[in-house]
Amino acid sequence: MHEITLLSGKGGTGKTTIAAALASVARDAVFCDADVDAADLHLILKPDILEEHRLESNWVAIIDDELCTHCSLCVEYCRFDAIHYKPSGGLEINPFDCEGCRLCERICPEQAIRSERNNNNFWYVSNSRFGTLVHAKMGAGEQNSGKLVTEVRKKTREIAQNTGAKFIITDGPPGIGCPVISALTGTHKVLMVIEPTKSGLHDAGRLIELAGNFNIDIFAVINKYDINDQVTGEIEKYLHENSIPLLVKIPFDTVMVEAMLQAKTIVEYQPYSNISKMIHQIWESIAETEYTEVEKVK
Amino acid sequence: MPVKIAIASGKGGTGKTTVAVNLFHFIRQFRTNHVLLVDCDVEEPNDLIFFPDATPVDEKDANQLIPEINTDKCTFCRRCVEYCEFNAIVVIPLVQFAEINPGLCHSCGACLVACRDEAITEKPYSIGKIRSHTIDGKAHLLVGSLKIGSAMQTLLIKTLKKQPVNEAEIILYDSPPGTSCPVVTTTADADYVILVTEPTPFGLNDLKLTVDLLRELGKSFGVIVNKAGLGNRDLYDYLDKENIEIIGEIPFNKAYASVYARGALLKQIPKEIEDLYQNIIIEIIEKTGHYA
Known part of the structure; x- marks a missing residue:
């Protein structure tokens, strides 16, 4: 063949x-x-x-607003500039920039980040x-x-x-x-x-x-x-x-x-x-x- | 803040x-010399072909950081393997083997955090070149060229977009084709996106995919119909139904295609093409609020 x-x-x-x-x-x-x-x-x-x-497909990280203390450790660790402050305060992850490495999930001291599969x-x-x-x-x-x-x-x-x-x-x-x-x-x-x-x-x-x-x-x-x-x-x-x-x-x-x-x-x-x-x-x-x-x- | 326009x-x-090359040319002619054209089609960059007289200003390597494991320090605990979501690390304790596959590595840094033995360090690894050219000291061209064999086109586009913009008032991003991550990276910070399409079934199908993407990204955009006269009216029906604005139409002309073919696009410009771009520039400037 x-x-x-x-x-x-x-x-x-x-x-x-x-x-x-x-x-x-x-x-x-x-x-x-x-x-x-x-x-x-x-x-x-x-x-x-x-x-x-x-x-x-790849993972996409999501921040739980209830648990997040805005320590911004994840912002520091993210190599893809995917995590930003929202205009309304608090942090959010841009799913298009997230590479799915799950490092933010692992280092978050509050366990406020989880990852979901992007199945599109x-x-x-x-x-x-x-x-x-x-x-x-x-x-x-x-x-x-x-x-x-x-x-x-x-x-x-x-x-x-x-x-x-x-x-x-x-x-x-x-x-x-x-x-x-x-x-x-x-x-x-x-x-x-x-x-x-x-x-x-x-x-x-x-x-x-x-x-x-x-x-x-x-x-x-x-x-x-x-x-x-x-x-x-x-x-x-x-x-x-x-x-x-x-x-x-x-x-x-x-x-x-x-x-x-x-x-x-x-x-x-x-x-x-x-x-x-x-x-x-x-x-x-x-x-x-x-x-x-x-x-x-x- | 410069106005950013992506062409996808x-x-x-x-x-x-x-379109990108003509916009660059006519913005200089009608508007301002402080314009920057960024060729984000790093896999196949072609913008420079049309500016044979541009003066090179700068050239540098764009790098990806690739980790290396020092097997003298490594305790073969496999924690880095667990952290790596991209299956790029192989550790076999039995034979004291530990290695990272640069082809699979996304340079996320997770393995460095995982390692408790200071056995992992990162080294820069070239993924391509970034070249800067100028026309007159004011207008600039910035070109990314992916190293052949590298799969890191998105990282190169990101690096390209972090370069200094030389007092540009208007920045044009020439996007790669497709609808996947390189296009998202190119259009991410654009104030306005120009979609260039052709009135054929293939052109329409791929335009629909791109419109879906830009709507998801929340971008404002308009369409230039190129090669108008070929194909049929389905494209126009779609644009009408979806309320998408046509900001320009370029008729298909075999003689003009031949001028493009030999890279002489800016050497012989028909009057109607000049008028067309003048109108497009006025429209875009209105839309992005740039009154310089």
Whole structure:
């Protein structure tokens, strides 16, 4: 079983659009939306939710006004500046700043602080017209996007193993921070979706450097390549110098947005278009290497 | 007190940086030179790309304090393990092993309080760089750049926001995408938040998540619709129904996208874009009560 993770560094380059398109041409695959704090893949895959699960999340500390003597020892110890005086007097903890380390709870001489679990993170196993999708909905302002990414990926793997699926297609988050690190850990291949802007190239470079630390094979596509031919040229040179295969260059076309408005993938919306052919090509390049590797193992 | 304005979006690639960079430019032109742009998208900072002539002023490391256990002093009591909520400490008394995993450590300091043998000390560990640039000695750019491999983006944003603001009257925070903790940290002290979105199903879905977040945080905010003309009217229906104000609309234009692509956003500004930002600035100034 092989997991292919779509990443980009920069946001809005087309990861989800291409992940959905790949879903419509992939065989033997299950799907995972690992962009948990702005999940969009379900908008195209329109899944029927089969299972809903809650992810036990971090602790949040709460001060009991009745017991608190305002000694402010907790303010001194809190490294996250989460505890403040209220305008009305007394102390309060900002739940968005609280890291859940529970140190304030331990050092409070009055035992006026307790912690509660913040249970706003959900993940789902769903059925879509292309196969199983594992996705999530994170509570607003939650801290555990990395944990949630790990959770949805773990479940997807389990399903792939149980059903004998050969591939996992994972739609990844933007950036290079903790959710991306969680998405990279243990994946087999990264498909970079790069847009031809200075920002797109800069951000892709940082991500490729990060993926390099994980020793993962990287493939790339350039999306909306004709927005700027010169920057596309620079990206091609960069990919070549870093020995990253460039699979296709997809042109800018408002038909991609039209398909999205119909909640269809480009392959469903215009099966014989040039872009749909390119999607098939991407899938074949990825799947072919995988199938050969599987054969080799046998 | 300077006025603080955050530019956020939910979905990536809707035009946060475009708006932030233009606001910075036009606030200088129409309002005041004392403006500071803080690039809080520390995972992928791009604001500097648009200011090739900015002069570097300062560069320093941002650090996380990581504890270390001195096994000569450690009595392997495992109290620190019990205190650590992040499973970052491994102590095996039988083989006198005690170690902290820096990748899991949140630098909360609980283990130092737990230890009764003075066996734990903290050492600074770089999580990225903070760079300061200036345009003319008055307007400044502050950029945080997360060290590749570090998962401490929120701590870096917090550190970034504690830097001196150089007599700025207006501070702009360019936020990372998403709706999780880095966005909360970026918008936490903002007087007003500008949400940049696009009229597509993805743009709308992620905008809704961000609106929920800002309402929970009690922030005042308005929306700039970027790439107007693409997509459909669902976004406008939503904004209307939720009574959310549109403070500006930037039409989709492939030629303009190409100018952004090569980093020349501020070199060729169409007249209608200039007018648009002039109006946006007047609106925001009214909303935040900044009459400088």
